[in-house]
Amino acid sequence: MTRQIVKVENKLFNSFFSIFHQAQLLSTFCCALILFSPTISSAQNKNQMVRLAKIKIDSAQLEKYKAALKEGIETAVRVEPGVITLFAVYDKNDPTNVTVLEVYADVAAYKAHIETPHFKKYKSITKDMVKSLELVDVDPIAFATKPKQK
Amino acid sequence: MTRQIVKVENKLFNSFFSIFHQAQLLSTFCCALILFSPTISSAQNKNQMVRLAKIKIDSAQLEKYKAALKEGIETAVRVEPGVITLFAVYDKNDPTNVTVLEVYADVAAYKAHIETPHFKKYKSITKDMVKSLELVDVDPIAFATKPKQK
Known part of the structure; x- marks a missing residue:
């Protein structure tokens, strides 16, 4: 009977360590991906649609425009699986010139x-x-970014 | 004796499920961080320098230029802690127009x-x-990107 108990113990310990080890490996792998992935690279997918939007804004409404754009961008990337990157900037010399990648x-x-409510x-x-909007279809040459901004 | 075996089994199963469950939770948490972490946001750091480089390329040398730019970008983001993002595109309608964010x-x-060897x-x-290079200093309005490209 003692041998039987030992056998049961061994069997259970073996499955325990086997499955625990696999879970641990997976967990370590996932964490390593987050912490050590040096760059995020897109531009690999041939189907991607990449564009530059060049937008001229009414100077009197610039702050309101920037707030609306920021909200739209952050919502789109957060909730839409197919919206990969939206990066909006304005010229320092002429803040009414806005560019969105x-x-x-x-x-x-x-x-x-x-067609989303946030875009509408x-x-x-x-x-x-x-005041004006120019949409320029582009193709990527290279895209590299740090996974975590400093 | 049977009760003893059942007790041993129960004890082992309980510790097994407890530790396995923890490992599983950690693993799930890490994977969730990768898959569902909605955005990487820069534009928070007031010291960041953001620029658009608008570059006109000799059409006869376009492919060589794109290869050199791609290598330079990928090296810079990989080896320089202070190079956060370099994103280069060319216009579909006129591929000699290159823009780098x-x-x-x-x-x-x-x-x-x-001053780095790869930039030089x-x-x-x-x-x-x-053929020409225009450097436009810009400030970010919003920057959102998926942590893992599709």
Whole structure:
């Protein structure tokens, strides 16, 4: 009977360590991916849609425009799986010149994006703030960014 | 004796599930961080230097230029702690128009960048390929990107 108990113990310990070890490996692997991944690289996916939006803003409404754009961008990347990157900047010498770099997983993701409530809200709020809008389709050459900003 | 075996089994199963459950939770947490962490946001650091470089390339040397730029960008973000993001694209309608969005941790990081061997190599290789270069200092409005590209 004692041998039987020992056998049961061994069997249980073996499965325990085997499964625990696998879980531990997976956990370590995932953490390593977060902590040590040196760069995030896109531009690998041929289907990606990349674009520069060049936008001229009414100077009297610039602060309101920037707030609306910021909210729209952060919501889109947070809630839409197909919105990969949105990076908006304004010229220091002429803050009414805004440029947005846009990366979508594919054209379908872009089409879905412009039908979302947050995009429609952005368009509606900003329609009288935007004096002109030029959309330039581009292709990526290289995209490298640190995974965690300093 | 049977009760004893059952007790041993129960005890072992309880510790097994307790520790395995913890490992599983940790693993799930790490994976969730990777998969669902919604955005990487820079633009928080007031010291960051952000710029758009608008570059016109000799059409006959475009492919060589793109290769040199790609190598320079990937090296810089990999080896320089102060080079946060370099994103280069070319216009689909006119591939000789290249735009690079550059984010450095601060002005000192940029000054260090232009003294690196890889930057000097890029400048030397491409000096006869670049027809014009316009550097536009910008400030970020919003920067959101998925941590893992699709």
